[in-house]
Amino acid sequence: MKIIDDLIGADTKFGALLQTCRESRRLVLFIVAIALLLDNMLLTSVVPIIPEFLYSIRHPNESSTTLAPPPVATTPSPPSASGLGANDTEGGNTTLLFIAGSPFTPTNFTPTLSPEEERRLQRHKDLVEENMEVGVMFASKAFVQLMANPFVGPLTHKIGYSIPMFTGFIIMFLSTLIFAFGRSFSVLLIARALQGIGSSCSSVSGMGMLAERYPDDKERGNAMGFALGGLALGVLIGPPFGGFMYEFVGKSAPFLVLSALALGDGLLQLLMLQPGVVKQEADPPSLKALIMDPYICVAAGAITFANMGIAVLEPSLPIWMMDTMGADRWEQGVAFLPASISYLIGTNLFGPLGHRMGRWLAALLGLIIIGFCLIVIPRARDIKQLILPNAGLGFAIGMVDSSMMPELGFLVDIRHSAVYGSVYAIGDVAFCLGYAVGPAMSGTLVKSIGFEWVLFGIAMLNFLYAPMMFMLKNPPTKDENKSLILGEKSSVRYVTYQNEEEDE
Structure with missing residues (x-):
């Protein structure tokens, strides 16, 4: 970075402008938001690509056009001596047919299906089987990110936030290129898992950086809401961007575009954040102390349950739509x-x-709305009927995430010390836990109990967890905890003193 500064020159107008930009909190917020946007574009652009792409690998000779949903097999009417079918009527009354003296029932003959119907039913079975494979791939990123977070959080206490942030960009760039040129399940699985490491670096460092730059609780909430808006924009653009590019350009196209955008973000970080070692002045709270804090655990749990529903939908909803709606x-x-x-x-x-x-209160209401939307989604019969429950689901998840992320920083401020790497590692673990458990379970559960019952079960979990939010209404501060402990010790000493006097 010193070489760049020497080339620009600190005494030039551009150098002075650059220095002003580096000190701007808003620019840091913009960089974090862009990093989250690109990370989540990569996360979600594969949603409409991977199920269809994996199916095309397994069935290379099948037409790329999506078939209509499998028809309900109907039993053909057997011929009768009178020449009437099973559904023929005379004078408006149904004629009851007998074959060899016995009433006709579906059990005494084998229905026949056309080759087209057999092909559609076989496709239905293949798509149900593919749920598990797609779920494993989608969950792999979250599982790896889950394992990386406990290392990234404490690392930021020692070297600062800028180096892990830039490392996240490098890993994401490599992951995107592997996605672009990967042509097998194993290669794509590696790319997805590698993205988990990059996401851990970017999200933990980004949120910790914002919490440090915005010490005021209200400003921090606004800043994190904006950063999560970048995340939301990535989730917003990702699926239609991936589906459109895959349909009309090819599989590699969306990932090559994302890699170019990631390269631009990396250059911006290199120029503005100046990655370097910055040690924290305050003593950071230990990861164990934060995990043992019940209020932090409750806030993190809300993030997990809120995101579990959409995490289950990502691998299973496209397949369910292909199966039941014949969706393109x-x-x-x-x-x-x-x-x-x-x-x-x-x-x-x-x-x-x-x-x-x-x-x-915002998180409590959000969890309840999530539950109702998950119950409604499987009742949709076309894409138009998915609009309202999906919109309600996204809005409610936004309520929970934008409330609990700044709440984690607030809890660290009042109950520990103002060093944020580890607490946002816990927050990211909570986020990843939902995205790891959800897709991993969805394949097996959808196959065994069905798509509708899986969403109903997650809805019940959200309903049951919602009352836990009352714990966060007035969380005790560090001083209150000390006062409570000292008060208990004083009471014990007073009782002991009384007992000694009685003994005398």
């Missing part, structure tokens, strides 16, 4: 559009609003 690739991507738009609105609205009404 672009329709599978567009199905997530209402959720993404409403998430963008929810995060920006409840960043400041959550501070006013109480973040615990």
